[in-house]
Amino acid sequence: xxxxxxxxxxxxxxxxxxxxxxxxxxxxxxxxxxxxxxxxxxxxxxxxxxxxxxxxxxxxxxxxxxxxxxxxxxxxxxxxxxxxxxxxxxxxxxxxxxxxxxxxxxxxxxxxxxxxxxxxxxxxxxxxxxxxxxxxxxxxxxxxxxxxxxxxxxxxxxxxxxxxxxxxxxxxxxxxxxxxxxxxxxxxxxxxxxxxxxxxxxxxxxxxxxxxxxxxxxxxxxxxxxxxxxxxxxxxxxxxxxxxxxxxxxxxxxxxxxxxxxxxxxxxxxxxxxxxxxxxxxxxxxxxxxxxxxxxxxxxxxxxxxxxxxxxxxxxxxxxxxxxxxxxxxxxxxxxxxxxxxxxxxxxxxxxxxxxxxxxxxxxxxxxxxxxxxxxxxxxxxxxxxxxxxxxxxxxxxxxxxxxxxxxx
Ligand SMILES: [Zn+2]
Numbered sequence: 067x068x069x070x071x072x073x074x075x076x077x078x079x080x081x082x083x084x085x086x087x088x089x090x091x092x093x094x095x096x097x098x099x100x101x102x103x104x105x106x107x108x109x110x111x112x113x114x115x116x117x118x119x120x121x122x123x124x125x126x127x128x129x130x131x132x133x134x135x136x137x138x139x140x141x142x143x144x145x146x147x148x149x150x151x152x153x154x155x156x157x158x159x160x161x162x163x164x165x166x167x168x169x170x171x172x173x174x175x176x177x178x179x180x181x182x183x184x185x186x187x188x189x190x191x192x193x194x195x196x197x198x199x200x201x202x203x204x205x206x207x208x209x210x211x212x213x214x215x216x217x218x219x220x221x222x223x224x225x226x227x228x229x230x231x232x233x234x235x236x237x238x239x240x241x242x243x244x245x246x247x248x249x250x251x252x253x254x255x256x257x258x259x260x261x262x263x264x265x266x267x268x269x270x271x272x273x274x275x276x277x278x279x280x281x282x283x284x285x286x287x288x289x290x291x292x293x294x295x296x297x298x299x300x301x302x303x304x305x306x307x308x309x310x311x312x313x314x315x316x317x318x319x320x321x322x323x324x325x326x327x328x329x330x331x332x333x334x335x336x337x338x339x340x341x342x343x344x345x346x347x348x349x350x351x352x353x354x355x356x357x358x359x360x361x362x363x364x365x366x367x368x369x370x371x372x373x374x375x376x377x378x379x380x381x382x383x384x385x386x387x388x389x390x391x392x393x394x395x396x397x398x399x400x401x402x403x404x405x406x407x408x409x410x411x412x413x414x415x416x417x418x419x420x421x422x423x424x425x426x427x428x429x430x431x432x433x434x435x436x437x438x439x440x441x442x443x444x445x446x447x448x449x450x451x452x453x454x455x456x457x458x459x460x461x462x463x464x465x466x467x468x469x470x471x472x473x474x475x
Pocket of ligand 1: 108109112210211
């Protein structure tokens with residue numbers, strides 16, 4: 067991967083975005099068509115995202131007569147972008163919890179002074195308006211980059227609609243990471259019914275990262291149906307670009323997240339790239355308690371080589387496409403509705419998409435069974451395992467029932 071020769075954060079000087087100025091571009095062709103929202107630089111030190119959106123926004127006016135939908139390019143954490151830091155007071159990509167969203171709506175009486183609360187209020191105002199006026203499918207992309215060099219990849223919250231969309235791109239897909247993190251901007255939109263795709267486009271300061279982000283945006287315009295393939299002369303060029311940087315696209319399932327806090331004094335061992343194979347027991351990092359070893363063999367993902375962050379690293383495993391097809395097939399059959407009748411399993415009284423599993427009774431079922439049906443998010447409550455899956459797995463709340471595209475799912 068090509069790294070710019072300017073030593074210090076070379077991309078920073080190209081992105082000039084004032085605090086609170088989120089809208090990089092708005093392009094509305096047919097207002098009845100699909101909506102594509104793309105976020106760049108939700109982490110302020112990841113300049114490549116906003117930069118790519120600025121570049122694409124310059125080109126888009128020429129395509130306006132051909133747009134069969136609506137496009138919104140949004141800068142993420144504008145106050146952090148100005149300082150080229152990941153965030154000011156709180157990670158904006160862990161900020162979208164129900165509580166924060168409630169407090170940070172423009173009409174909420176409860177206001178705090180954290181920079182990211184202002185960011186959230188501004189973004190909510192924009193997003194509310196976009197979603198309120200959507201008349202067909204809503205797609206949301208979030209462009210990120212990583213501190214370590216490595217192959218770009220997508221992070222996909224596990225709904226069948228997300229998977230179907232993601233698999234149209236020549237990219238490596240990470241399943242299950244969204245379910246490990248609370249409060250991401252895409253989780254917020256996913257829960258509202260949007261089709262979402264996060265993209266880690268490469269190293270923070272590499273010029274290639276901007277190209278990858280741009281390519282993804284252009285392909286997303288075609289894959290969302292907003293632009294016809296024949297109306298995008300550079301389609302092949304962008305596709306080629308992603309193929310070249312991705313290599314063979316893989317589907318990897320996240321199995322472990324190593325959560326960290328500042329007090330841990332976490333330090334990754336040197337030399338771990340994304341997708342590097344690790345063996346069980348291998349030393350991956352150190353913190354104030356000592357060595358941290360891989361708890362299972364697999365692939366290492368997003369090792370943390372910067373100071374700020376809550377995720378030390380993730381471990382994952384490659385999934386066979388047949389497994390995905392099987393789970394897609396089963397999920398479409400709605401057999402999951404019958405899972406509540408398994409011994410030791412009952413539906414949560416609070417939420418239709420959540421099951422409570424008495425693990426003393428139900429320990430015969432491996433967790434993979436629940437994965438297969440889309441129940442990924444899990445937490446423990448006494449001796450009960452609580453698993454939830456996402457709403458809007460197969461149906462979009464934005465697509466009118468009469469619309470033909472709605473039948474596709
Ligand atoms: Zn990021």
